[in-house]
Amino acid sequence: MGFIADALSRVKPSATIAVTNKAAELKRAGRDVIGLGAGEPDFDTPENIKEAAIRAIRDGKTKYTAVDGIPELKEAIVAKFARENNLAYKPAQVSVSGGGKQVLYNALMATLNPGDEVIVPAPYWVSYPEMVLLCGATPVIVEATAATGFKVTAEALEAAITPKTKWVIFNSPSNPTGAAYTRDEVKALTDVLVRHPHVWVMSDDMYEHLTYDGFVFTTPAEVEPALFDRTLTVNGVSKAYAMTGWRIGYGAGPEALIKAMAKVQSQSTSNPCSISQWAAVEALNGTQDFIPTNAAVFKERRDLVVSMLNQARGITCPTPEGAFYVFPSCAGTIGRTAPSGKVIGDDQGFVTELLESEGVAVVQGSAFGLGPHFRISYATSNAALEEACKRIQRFCGNLK
Ligand SMILES: Cc1ncc(COP(=O)(O)O)c(C=O)c1O
Numbered sequence: 001m002g003f004i005a006d007a008l009s010r011v012k013p014s015a016t017i018a019v020t021n022k023a024a025e026l027k028r029a030g031r032d033v034i035g036l037g038a039g040e041p042d043f044d045t046p047e048n049i050k051e052a053a054i055r056a057i058r059d060g061k062t063k064y065t066a067v068d069g070i071p072e073l074k075e076a077i078v079a080k081f082a083r084e085n086n087l088a089y090k091p092a093q094v095s096v097s098g099g100g101k102q103v104l105y106n107a108l109m110a111t112l113n114p115g116d117e118v119i120v121p122a123p124y125w126v127s128y129p130e131m132v133l134l135c136g137a138t139p140v141i142v143e144a145t146a147a148t149g150f151k152v153t154a155e156a157l158e159a160a161i162t163p164k165t166k167w168v169i170f171n172s173p174s175n176p177t178g179a180a181y182t183r184d185e186v187k188a189l190t191d192v193l194v195r196h197p198h199v200w201v202m203s204d205d206m207y208e209h210l211t212y213d214g215f216v217f218t219t220p221a222e223v224e225p226a227l228f229d230r231t232l233t234v235n236g237v238s239k240a241y242a243m244t245g246w247r248i249g250y251g252a253g254p255e256a257l258i259k260a261m262a263k264v265q266s267q268s269t270s271n272p273c274s275i276s277q278w279a280a281v282e283a284l285n286g287t288q289d290f291i292p293t294n295a296a297v298f299k300e301r302r303d304l305v306v307s308m309l310n311q312a313r314g315i316t317c318p319t320p321e322g323a324f325y326v327f328p329s330c331a332g333t334i335g336r337t338a339p340s341g342k343v344i345g346d347d348q349g350f351v352t353e354l355l356e357s358e359g360v361a362v363v364q365g366s367a368f369g370l371g372p373h374f375r376i377s378y379a380t381s382n383a384a385l386e387e388a389c390k391r392i393q394r395f396c397g398n399l400k
């Protein structure tokens with residue numbers, strides 16, 4: 001339809017939302033469906049955070065606020081970066097938005113011109129390349145396979161940099177693979193970037209608090225102080241504090257960039273919800289006890305899922321360091337025949353047949369830029385995960 005903007009014709013709808021919708025449709029039709037597509041913790045928001053929000057409502061903190069965040073929240077964010085990441089930001093270097101997603105989008109909107117390139121390591125979170133396209137720029141995909149633990153190498157990064165490169169988007173722990181870069185692995189990449197002063201780093205640290213087996217999280221501006229002045233460090237309360245619906249994310253970086261991001265926000269959405277901002281102050285300043293307790297639950301689920309998937313014929317599942325996703329290969333099922341009589345041709349075929357025959361909803365790896373894989377979100381009960389993995393084992397075992 002000619003009325004819709006050309007930029008939209010290049011943008012794909014979210015594959016993860018498509019899977020969730022398909023699963024919901026089958027459920028409505030009476031099918032027994034287990035959805036492992038959604039990327040949000042199944043835990044409830046902690047009580048102290050809910051109470052802070054209720055207090056904010058009672059105290060009348062229900063008006064417009066400063067466009068990119070109340071001073072109290074900016075102070076809490078500054079303290080968080082100092083405490084957890086050894087990063088010394090000032091409040092004027094912090095921007096608060098309606099989720100990490102809006103922080104990323106504001107930053108891209110504020111900086112990209114047509115022809116600019118943004119390096120996006122694959123497998124990637126579905127929104128990165130689409131946001132770059134919406135801003136009229138070009139995503140440059142750098143593939144990382146299971147052979148390197150789904151992590152981009154210094155050589156691959158170096159080879160992708162051109163004079164037009166504006167940003168590299170870095171995401172560790174990763175959605176969709178769960179892969180997290182060690183300090184040495186981060187350093188190998190920052191060493192490359194130090195040599196290319198025109199390239200900025202957008203570090204999406206959303207899953208910082210979800211790492212396992214003693215993994216030590218680091219972020220590029222911390223590992224390489226020489227990059228501090230050209231890094232936007234992005235984080236939020238959605239995943240660590242089970243606050244996906246509250247919509248609060250934040251970013252910290254050079255003041256000129258932060259000001260430009262606030263300008264975008266001032267003419268689009270204005271401030272994030274005042275009540276959610278007060279809840280986020282409590283999340284960051286209050287007790288952090290909730291975090292290791294949840295991480296222990298996720299680790300147990302990760303181990304259950306990895307072990308059961310590796311017992312499914314034709315599936316290989318590496319053990320990720322973090323987040324709440326696994327990204328197994330279904331290469332061993334390609335060319336086999338499903339109960340429907342259809343031959344599995346690729347990962348899209350695998351997930352479609354799995355949903356049709358066993359009612360298990362997962363997302364094809366190609367949606368994240370790497371097949372033949374699929375993504376499972378294990379942010380659901382142990383009982384549902386065990387049942388889903390049993391069904392996957394049965395499905396794979398029955399392929400002809
Ligand atoms: C890698 C990554 N970055 C950012 C986000 C955005 O999180 P939110 O907008 O809820 O803060 C998500 C959510 O799924 C994510 O997986």
